[in-house]
Amino acid sequence: xxxxxxxxxxxxxxxxxxxxxxxxxxxxxxxxxxxxxxxxxxxxxxxxxxxxxxxxxxxxxxxxxxxxxxxxxxxxxxxxxxxxxxxxxxxxxxxxxxxxxxxxxxxxxxxxxxxxxxxxxxxxxxxxxxxxxxxxxxxxxxxxxxxxxxxxxxxxxxxxxxxxxxxxxxxxxxxxxxxxxxxxxxxxxxxxxxxxxxxxxxxxxxxxxxxxxxxx
Amino acid sequence: xxxxxxxxxxxxxxxxxxxxxxxxxxxxxxxxxxxxxxxxxxxxxxxxxxxxxxxxxxxxxxxxxxxxxxxxxxxxxxxxxxxxxxxxxxxxxxxxxxxxxxxxxxxxxxxxxxxxxxxxxxxxxxxxxxxxxxxxxxxxxxxxxxxxxxxxxxxxxxxxxxxxxxxxxxxxxxxxxxxxxxxxxxxxxxxxxxxxxxxxxxxxxxxxxxxxxxxxxxxxxxxxxxxxxxxxxxxxxxxxxx
Amino acid sequence: xxxxxxxxxxxxxxxxxxxxxxxxxxxxxxxxxxxxxxxxxxxxxxxxxxxxxxxxxxxxxxxxxxxxxxxxxxxxxxxxxxxxxxxxxxxxxxxxxxxxxxxxxxxxxxxxxxxxxxxxxxxxxxxxxxxxxxxxxxxxxxxxxxxxxxxxxxxxxxxxxxxxxxxxxxxxxxxxxxxxxxxxxxxxxxxxxxxxxxxxxxxxxxxxxxxxxxxxxxxxxx
Numbered sequence: 024x025x026x027x028x029x030x031x032x033x034x035x036x037x038x039x040x041x042x043x044x045x046x047x048x049x050x051x052x053x054x055x056x057x058x059x060x061x062x063x064x065x066x067x068x069x070x071x072x073x074x075x076x077x078x079x080x081x082x083x084x085x086x087x088x089x090x091x092x093x094x095x096x097x098x099x100x101x102x103x104x105x106x107x108x109x110x111x112x113x114x115x116x117x118x119x120x121x122x123x124x125x126x127x128x129x130x131x132x133x134x135x136x137x138x139x140x141x142x143x144x145x146x147x148x149x150x151x152x153x154x155x156x157x158x159x160x161x162x163x164x165x166x167x168x169x170x171x172x173x174x175x176x177x178x179x180x181x182x183x184x185x186x187x188x189x190x191x192x193x194x195x196x197x198x199x200x201x202x203x204x205x206x207x208x209x210x211x212x213x214x215x216x217x218x219x220x221x222x223x224x225x226x227x228x229x230x231x232x233x234x235x236x237x238x239x
Numbered sequence: 240x241x242x243x244x245x246x247x248x249x250x251x252x253x254x255x256x257x258x259x260x261x262x263x264x265x266x267x268x269x270x271x272x273x274x275x276x277x278x279x280x281x282x283x284x285x286x287x288x289x290x291x292x293x294x295x296x297x298x299x300x301x302x303x304x305x306x307x308x309x310x311x312x313x314x315x316x317x318x319x320x321x322x323x324x325x326x327x328x329x330x331x332x333x334x335x336x337x338x339x340x341x342x343x344x345x346x347x348x349x350x351x352x353x354x355x356x357x358x359x360x361x362x363x364x365x366x367x368x369x370x371x372x373x374x375x376x377x378x379x380x381x382x383x384x385x386x387x388x389x390x391x392x393x394x395x396x397x398x399x400x401x402x403x404x405x406x407x408x409x410x411x412x413x414x415x416x417x418x419x420x421x422x423x424x425x426x427x428x429x430x431x432x433x434x435x436x437x438x439x440x441x442x443x444x445x446x447x448x449x450x451x452x453x454x455x456x457x458x459x460x461x462x463x464x465x466x467x468x469x470x471x472x473x474x475x476x477x478x479x480x481x
Numbered sequence: 482x483x484x485x486x487x488x489x490x491x492x493x494x495x496x497x498x499x500x501x502x503x504x505x506x507x508x509x510x511x512x513x514x515x516x517x518x519x520x521x522x523x524x525x526x527x528x529x530x531x532x533x534x535x536x537x538x539x540x541x542x543x544x545x546x547x548x549x550x551x552x553x554x555x556x557x558x559x560x561x562x563x564x565x566x567x568x569x570x571x572x573x574x575x576x577x578x579x580x581x582x583x584x585x586x587x588x589x590x591x592x593x594x595x596x597x598x599x600x601x602x603x604x605x606x607x608x609x610x611x612x613x614x615x616x617x618x619x620x621x622x623x624x625x626x627x628x629x630x631x632x633x634x635x636x637x638x639x640x641x642x643x644x645x646x647x648x649x650x651x652x653x654x655x656x657x658x659x660x661x662x663x664x665x666x667x668x669x670x671x672x673x674x675x676x677x678x679x680x681x682x683x684x685x686x687x688x689x690x691x692x693x694x695x696x697x698x699x700x701x702x703x
Contacts, residue, residue, distance in 0.1 A: 145317055157341075179547075182552060
């Protein structure tokens with residue numbers, strides 16, 4: 024059997040962490056785009072579309088991310104799409120993120136005082152002008168901090184992709200544990216690596232939040 | 240010919256009957272003060288005039304345009320009717336000048352140069368010529384409210400609705416805002432104000448409308464109404480606030 | 482190509498699903514109670530007069546909030562026995578859930594406490610109450626009520642997150658689904674059914690919390 028030094032363990036974990044980062048980036052970008060479309064669609068105030076989006080959000084926030092991963096993994100193959108863990112994980116994390124990001128952004132738009140809308144109406148601005156010049160610039164500013172904060176949830180969410188066989192940080196950890204029988208050391212290192220990725224994001228989110236509170 | 244004509248309007252919030260057949264005529268250049276206890280329907284009436292609130296029965300005509308619950312018509316109406324709010328509702332991410340310039344540029348299609356010059360002029364008129372580049376959160380309440388007045392004047396409205404515009408201000412700042420209103424009256428602007436400033440209503444206003452329980456309870460020339468209120472409700476209201 | 486969904490194939494496994502649901506509910510009930518308790522203590526700790534106590538609670542919160550639940554679970558279940566602390570799957574799963582909810586609810590409750598007007602502390606002091614009395618009697622109840630919606634959401638997140646404890650063979654709902662799909666190969670059906678069951682559990686939880694709120698808070702308009 025191969026011997027693993029501490030450095031070997033760390034090196035392998037670091038290599039796997041690349042995939043954690045990449046998957047997070049895909050989920051964040053994809054989720055952001057889908058979430059943006061949902062937010063814009065919702066702002067059309069069509070009851071049918073809004074109802075559909077509400078159900079969509081309820082679905083992704085009311086079921087475990089693990090089930091979503093399983094359903095993407097096994098569901099895609101049912102409709103004849105050849106699924107590898109990459110596709111299943113990328114897809115389900117994107118949809119998961121889109122639901123949460125949409126909720127965050129809609130909350131930011133709703134958080135603006137009603138008077139802003141009324142002032143625009145009395146000035147004769149159209150709905151799109153109101154959105155473009157008054158609502159979105161303000162909503163965007165308060166949305167940045169919670170959006171960065173949610174990216175931490177995405178990074179942590181990618182750990183579940185290990186369960187469908189995606190070799191990222193957590194999966195690498197279990198594999199190294201099976202090879203070394205040093206669970207305490209291995210999982211502590213895994214945890215530390217996640218912490219190193221997530222904590223700066225958390226700090227940044229907190230910093231942004233304080234900043235928007237002061238200038239408001 | 241009246242500029243604003245309100246004819247028997249009724250307004251319900253669900254079961255709650257808030258306006259019970261209100262009539263009101265406002266002539267061009269007239270300053271009308273609407274007074275009354277909270278919950279008497281005075282703010283609701285004001286917000287019906289520019290369509291912020293829909294009403295269920297009756298008719299409102301402003302500057303020969305009917306006020307109806309129709310997005311497009313309400314946008315046209317907004318060129319004739321300006322509104323100033325209790326909480327200013329300035330756009331916090333824009334400077335004072337940008338606040339004033341926004342609607343003329345977007346709605347009237349003015350170019351930047353024209354709207355900038357006009358905005359500067361209006362800010363000077365309300366005594367804030369040096370605050371063009373200041374953000375709302377760096378202005379006092381009185382200054383913010385004066386910017387808000389300038390912002391609605393930028394659309395050259397025929398009538399300006401003022402919804403308790405001094406109620407959110409510290410007492411020492413009320414005067415500067417009322418002074419602007421006096422000046423507007425002198426220039427012939429039509430004003431309809433919901434107000435708690437009884438002295439202003441008496442001394443500057445032409446007409447006083449006392450609202451009670453969703454109806455116009457008593458109305459008449461300001462000096463007469465305050466000097467000899469006819470109904471016991473208005474008598475007790477005046478003795479409570481003055 | 483078309484595929485007929487076959488849910489009837491799962492019928493023989495209904496007892497397993499029922500047992501799984503019950504285990505998930507049990508896990509959730511206990512971890513909600515202990516987790517919120519830990520969170521309340523944590524919020525007091527984060528507000529302590531002693532810098533060391535504040536820092537230690539802060540470390541705990543940040544470590545938990547910035548690492549995945551599954552890694553925490555593996556660390557507790559696989560890692561701690563290496564130090565001689567042997568845990569059953571049930572114990573490890575429970576500890577992981579409590580520790581996780583404890584960290585999040587510490588932050589949530591603390592935010593509620595921070596929103597307390599300074600005048601409340603001052604009023605308590607002028608009435609001669611001790612720091613502890615002010616905290617428990619005056620500050621905590623409205624703070625708890627203020628952040629109740631956020632706490633409810635977090636408890637539901639922990640319930641949904643409990644799906645992961647199937648990975649250490651704790652026999653809850655997801656374990657039942659894994660079991661059924663490994664026997665029947667009806668993977669999609671198993672997980673679809675399970676997802677729906679979780680959705681129902683989440684809705685029920687929200688309802689129960691709303692019901693509890695009516696009993697708990699005497700002045701709902703606070």
